[in-house]
Amino acid sequence: MKIIHAKDYADMSRKAANIISARVILQPDCILGLATGTSPIGAYQQLIKWYEKGDVDFAQVRTYNLDEYRGLSHEDPQSYHYFMHENLFDHINIDPANVHVPDGSNPDAAEACATYDKLVAEAGFCDLQLLGIGRNGHIGFNEPDDAFSKGTHCVDLTESTIEANSRLFDNADDVPRQAYTMGVQTIMHARSILMIASGADKAQAVHDMCFGPVTPRVPASILQLHTNCVVVADEAALADCPE
Ligand code: GLP
Numbered sequence: 001m002k003i004i005h006a007k008d009y010a011d012m013s014r015k016a017a018n019i020i021s022a023r024v025i026l027q028p029d030c031i032l033g034l035a036t037g038t039s040p041i042g043a044y045q046q047l048i049k050w051y052e053k054g055d056v057d058f059a060q061v062r063t064y065n066l067d068e069y070r071g072l073s074h075e076d077p078q079s080y081h082y083f084m085h086e087n088l089f090d091h092i093n094i095d096p097a098n099v100h101v102p103d104g105s106n107p108d109a110a111e112a113c114a115t116y117d118k119l120v121a122e123a124g125f126c127d128l129q130l131l132g133i134g135r136n137g138h139i140g141f142n143e144p145d146d147a148f149s150k151g152t153h154c155v156d157l158t159e160s161t162i163e164a165n166s167r168l169f170d171n172a173d174d175v176p177r178q179a180y181t182m183g184v185q186t187i188m189h190a191r192s193i194l195m196i197a198s199g200a201d202k203a204q205a206v207h208d209m210c211f212g213p214v215t216p217r218v219p220a221s222i223l224q225l226h227t228n229c230v231v232v233a234d235e236a237a238l239a240d241c242p243e
Contacts, residue, residue, distance in 0.1 A: 012043075033063070035130045129194070192230070
């Protein structure tokens, strides 16, 4: 695990965008695993700027998102499908046929997850997986558990995640209680991983991810076992880590 120190959110975002754009330049038809949340928005904005300047071309890129709320349609402004279009896809030259997000509008969880799992596996898994981290150490929506998850599955969100994510909804009651998420094993199949973290509320999770025991109680700690994982975190998020 390589830890790159960033000054603040803006610096973290530029560094992350540099790593993503380098991958796209080196391998124009690469498969990117993408994430939602506040953490990647700055990196997406930077990538859009570089696309507009002609520095990076997404024409052949394929993307697979980590997760989606169960029960939200693609048009729902709170859905991750909508988020990805609003924050990235609608502003770059990616082929809409090449973007994939779990289908939260499919109420049949088993079918929705199996279909997505098959898609990711048939594509050959991700070349670069972008991740954020939940305050409790979750990745995607893989919450702390007794065992690491494998493929795409339906999860019950923890109260801490519902509370954390409620800032993006009118109130906590509107946050869906379940989500479809790529499993930890699927995430670990990515050939490289880019984890980004910003802010003091991530400091404990970042410490445990990088320096704690590898345990499903901190799902992100499994990244210590990945052979090509980079963590880009800002000063506040690294505050609990050794120098
Ligand atoms: C959500 C997403 C995760 C994300 C996490 C942190 O739960 N499912 O993929 O990493 O939130 O979000 P944020 O970046 O907003 O702190």
